[in-house]
Amino acid sequence: MGSLMLLDTASLYFRAFYGVPETMTAPDGTPVNAVKGLLDMIARLVRARHPERLVACMDVDWRPRFRVAAIPSYKTHRANPDGSEQIPAALAVQVPVIIDVLEAAGVVMAGAKGYEADDIIGTLATAAEQPVEVVTGDRDLFQLVDDEREIRIAYIARGLARMEMIGEAEVAAKYQIPGRSYAAFAALRGDPSDGLPGVPGVGEKTAAALVRVFGSVEAMVAALDQGHGGFPMGTRAKLAAARDYLVACMPVVRVATDAPVRLDGGQLPSVPADPVRMAELDERWDLGSSLGRALSALAAAPG
Numbered sequence: 605m606g607s608l609m610l611l612d613t614a615s616l617y618f619r620a621f622y623g624v625p626e627t628m629t630a631p632d633g634t635p636v637n638a639v640k641g642l643l644d645m646i647a648r649l650v651r652a653r654h655p656e657r658l659v660a661c662m663d664v665d666w667r668p669r670f671r672v673a674a675i676p677s678y679k680t681h682r683a684n685p686d687g688s689e690q691i692p693a694a695l696a697v698q699v700p701v702i703i704d705v706l707e708a709a710g711v712v713m714a715g716a717k718g719y720e721a722d723d724i725i726g727t728l729a730t731a732a733e734q735p736v737e738v739v740t741g742d743r744d745l746f747q748l749v750d751d752e753r754e755i756r757i758a759y760i761a762r763g764l765a766r767m768e769m770i771g772e773a774e775v776a777a778k779y780q781i782p783g784r785s786y787a788a789f790a791a792l793r794g795d796p797s798d799g800l801p802g803v804p805g806v807g808e809k810t811a812a813a814l815v816r817v818f819g820s821v822e823a824m825v826a827a828l829d830q831g832h833g834g835f836p837m838g839t840r841a842k843l844a845a846a847r848d849y850l851v852a853c854m855p856v857v858r859v860a861t862d863a864p865v866r867l868d869g870g871q872l873p874s875v876p877a878d879p880v881r882m883a884e885l886d887e888r889w890d891l892g893s894s895l896g897r898a899l900s901a902l903a904a905a906p907g
Contacts, residue, residue, distance in 0.1 A: 605734045606656025608870065609649065610725045612740035613660045613713075617642045617702055619741055619760065621695045630889045638698045639705060640894035646711075647897040648764050649739060650872065651904075656734065657870035660706055661724040662715035669718065671856045675849075677799040678856055701889060708881040709899060710873030719863040726859035728867050729755050744795070746775050747787040747859060779808065781815045788821045791850075791857040800856065803846040806839065814839060825850050872902045
């Protein structure tokens with residue numbers, strides 16, 4: 605059975621925006637570097653990995669209430685006063701174009717109110733009955749790796765040319781933790797880019813040692829409360845001081861697997877779903893060879 609490829613779409617178009625010159629514009633001067641860059645990424649990914657199905661997972665809510673309620677600092681530094689996400693203006697104008705182009709091409713998009721793309725990915729990946737490849741530049745999604753379910757991460761932080769396929773063995777080798785324990789490790793270490801403080805004084809090595817001993821953050825809290833030993837030297841006091849954070853953090857760090865979304869189709873389109881609209885968008889935005897490469901790759905794919 606072929607694979608299901610799940611795109612962390614925002615991760616890809618942000619990388620395209622910063623990786624392709626803004627001098628790439630439509631006839632009216634509107635930048636289209638992120639649009640063209642994303643289309644080129646899709647073309648390369650489909651030709652390299654040959655997925656049977658493809659879904660572009662979307663951020664309907666970039667900062668869900670349930671995460672903010674648990675940890676108010678979650679992504680605060682990336683929020684505008686009105687609560688919207690801080691996005692460069694030159695990228696913001698391209699996001700609706702990206703959605704229009706994917707829709708006209710026939711690429712299935714999935715999202716759900718109150719959830720991030722990560723949660724859509726987690727829900728679809730864990731429900732899939734075929735191998736899954738998650739394309740992202742965000743290591744938070746390492747928590748989904750599962751060799752038994754055949755869920756792997758196509759990690760593109762260093763670019764598509766140096767894409768890494770991440771499974772349980774790769775997570776274990778990178779962080780010296782069990783392959784499926786990345787969420788606990790990330791919660792302890794923290795992530796400034798998401799406004800997650802982590803446990804003060806606990807870096808990657810100490811976080812890994814704690815995960816190897818206890819396996820989960822919940823087990824660490826239980827050991828603290830029950831007075832159990834086994835804590836690596838100097839860590840009990842640090843965890844005790846951060847107990848409130850430890851209790852709150854996992855619903856924030858852990859990717860949801862129960863978002864109200866299901867896989868509907870996803871077969872790669874052999875022809876655009878709306879050829880007339882596709883032609884209009886091509887003319888309006890001058891997508892040219894990037895669009896041609898993406899449509900050609902989708903049409904040539906199996907299935």
